[in-house]
Amino acid sequence: MSPFAEYAISALLLFGGVFTLIGAIGLARLPDFYTRLHGPTKATTVGVGAIMLSSVIYFSAIGEEIGISEILITVFLLMTAPVSANILAKAAMHIGVQTVKNTQGKPWEQ
Amino acid sequence: MITTALYLTIGMVTLAALLNVYRLIKGPDEPDRVLAIDTLNINAIALIILLGITLGTRMYLESALLIAVMGFVSTVAMAKYLKRGSVIE
Numbered sequence: 400m401s402p403f404a405e406y407a408i409s410a411l412l413l414f415g416g417v418f419t420l421i422g423a424i425g426l427a428r429l430p431d432f433y434t435r436l437h438g439p440t441k442a443t444t445v446g447v448g449a450i451m452l453s454s455v456i457y458f459s460a461i462g463e464e465i466g467i468s469e470i471l472i473t474v475f476l477l478m479t480a481p482v483s484a485n486i487l488a489k490a491a492m493h494i495g496v497q498t499v500k501n502t503q504g505k506p507w508e509q
Numbered sequence: 510m511i512t513t514a515l516y517l518t519i520g521m522v523t524l525a526a527l528l529n530v531y532r533l534i535k536g537p538d539e540p541d542r543v544l545a546i547d548t549l550n551i552n553a554i555a556l557i558i559l560l561g562i563t564l565g566t567r568m569y570l571e572s573a574l575l576i577a578v579m580g581f582v583s584t585v586a587m588a589k590y591l592k593r594g595s596v597i598e
Contacts, residue, residue, distance in 0.1 A: 405510050405511055406510075408511055408514070409510050409511055409513075409514035410514075412511075412514045412515060412517075412559075413514055413517060413518060415555070416517065416518035416519075416520075416522055417521065419521060419522050419525045419551075419552065419555060420521040420522070420524060420525045422525065423524070423525030423528040423529055423548065423552075424525075424528060426528065426529060426532050426544070426545065427528040427529075427531055427532050432538060432540055432541055432544075435532075435541065435544065436544060439544060439547065439548040439551065442525070442548065442551060443548075446551075446555065447551055447554060447555050447558075450518070450555050450558050450559065451558060454561065454562055457511075457562055458567060461565070463567065466567055466570065468567070468570035468571060468574055469558075469570060471574060472554065472570070472573055472574050472577055475574070475577050475578070475581075476554075479577075479581040482581075482585075483547060483581060483584045483585060483588070486584075486585055486588040486589070486592075487540050487543060487544055487547075487584070487588050489592060490540055490543075490588040490589075490591040490592040491538070491540040491591075493591070494538075494539070494592075496538045496540060497537075497538075
């Protein structure tokens with residue numbers, strides 16, 4: 400394996416891991432549901448995308464052919480993460496989840 | 510070098526999964542718990558890919574694809590149940 404491929408795989412792995420950890424810290428620490436929704440979507444798209452890209456580079460560097468599973472998982476996650484976040488936010492607005500105190504306006508009470 | 514980065518990344522993703530379990534147990538409302546389970550699905554996909562890189566095989570990627578599809582369907586079903594009171598009307 401060439402050293403450039405090793406550097407690229409290690410950097411992408413660490414980048415994806417750091418993003419996943421930051422998303423989970425945001426999910427655990429932020430004050431209310433609507434702010435908590437912000438963290439895991441970044442972990443989904445950027446974190447798992449970077450880890451998946453490092454997997455693609457690794458398996459093509461050790462001589463296997465490029466499979467379609469990684470690309471399918473990446474495209475599927477990139478498509479479905481905003482949809483699930485949107486539908487969860489709609490459900491939370493419908494059942495009236497509490498916001499933090501200094502949120503301005505309540506557009507769902509019109 | 511890849512081995513060190515791989516172990517560090519596995520540690521970080523496992524710590525992220527533990528933080529998600531904390532939110533799953535504590536979460537004051539139902540959407541918090543649904544969001545925590547959705548994020549746990551994502552972390553399981555990341556751990557399966559890292560396992561595949563560790564073992565040098567590509568056999569486990571189909572299970573990651575299955576977890577992705579089923580996680581999305583279950584998240585949408587739970588959100589629709591919370592919003593409407595039923596999944597299929």
